Every structure is written in C-alpha cells, then in structure tokens.
C-alpha cells in the first residue's frame with residue numbers, strides 16, 4: 001500500500017498529488033485548497049447550522065444506523081446562511097464541472113465511518129468528476145482497485161483540502177473512511193453533477 005500524507009505546513013509538499021491515474025484525471029488531491037482560517041470558519045458554520053440528519057437503512061434483515069450524519073442541498077436552492085455558494089464557486093474554479101448537488105457527511109468521532117464503495121454511477125453525469133472538500137479534523141481515506149485490493153493508497157484528508165475523483169474511477173476503484181481509534185469531528189462536502197431527473201426514472 002502507498003501512503004500519501006501531506007500537511008499544509010509542509011514547505012516541500014507538492015501543490016497537487018496524483019493518487020490514481022486514468023483517462024479522466026483519476027484521483028487528484030490538493031492539500032492546501034483553502035487556507036486554515038477559511039476551513040475553520042466553514043467547519044464552524046456547517047457543523048452548527050446545516051440540516052444534519054441521522055438516517056437508518058435496511059441492511060440484510062435488519063435496519064442499521066448510518067454511522068455518520070448527512071445533509072444534502074441542490075445547488076439551485078442553497079441556504080444563504082451556509083458558505084456553500086462560496087465553496088461551490090471556488091471548487092468550480094479548480095474543477096469546471098456542472099455540479100448540481102452538494103452532499104455532506106459529518107463524522108462525529110472515530111466510530112463514524114463510510115464503508116468502501118464506488119459512488120452510484122446512475123446518479124452521476126457521465127464523464128464528470130466528484131469533488132470533495134474536507135473540514136475539521138484530518139481523517140484517513142482508503143482507495144483501492146476493485147480488480148486488485150492490494151493496489152491501494154491511503155490519504156490523510158486534511159482540513160481545507162480538495163480531492164477530485166473521476167467518474168470512471170467509481171467503477172474501477174472503491175473509496176472509504178474506516179473507523180479510527182481517536183478522531184475529532186470532521187465534515188466532508190461532496191460536489192456531484194447529477195443527471196437530469198428524467199434519466200433517473
């Protein structure tokens with residue numbers, strides 16, 4: 001396994017790390033996408049004021065808690081008291097894609113997690129990437145090839161960082177945030193380009 005860990009304060013850190021390669025840009029990571037003060041401000045407002053929901057989901061013959069809080073906003077109805085329009089504008093400067101939905105995850109502590117998965121392709125516009133801004137405490141993400149689980153990379157997602165994953169990668173690779181022994185609260189803000197509603201039916 002490769003481990004990629006870069007801190008914003010590391011003078012020798014590259015501006016961008018290529019974590020996975022493919023014809024659509026693969027997975028690219030910018031550790032210092034926004035400055036520390038901006039990341040702190042965004043975390044404070046979102047943690048306090050977003051519409052966080054605790055979901056339960058059927059799994060086999062049981063109903064289980066989703067082990068993190070979720071909040072979702074379509075980009076054409078962003079609440080004015082949240083910094084999401086500003087975040088979207090900055091993400092679009094770096095990644096010019098037709099993002100239409102913002103999904104957020106709140107990992108309250110090390111027990112919160114997301115299992116290894118590829119994002120659902122039928123809910124994403126073909127060819128457009130997913131962009132993910134991290135806020136709050138660092139958390140480790142694992143990315144692995146579906147065809148060879150030994151082909152994997154661990155990246156410590158720092159507050160103020162941006163991770164961009166290609167559409168193609170959602171079928172060739174899985175990503176997840178494993179549980180951690182100790183972790184302070186973290187938020188990820190995920191920008192996706194959704195297909196028009198009609199094509200979902």
Ligand SMILES: O=C(O)CCC(=O)C(=O)O
Nearest residue numbers: 105114119132177188190
């Ligand atoms: O929180 C993260 O960094 C990953 C979230 C994720 O994979 C998702 O929302 O699909």
Ligand SMILES: [Fe+2]
Nearest residue numbers: 117118119175
């Ligand atoms: Fe995901």
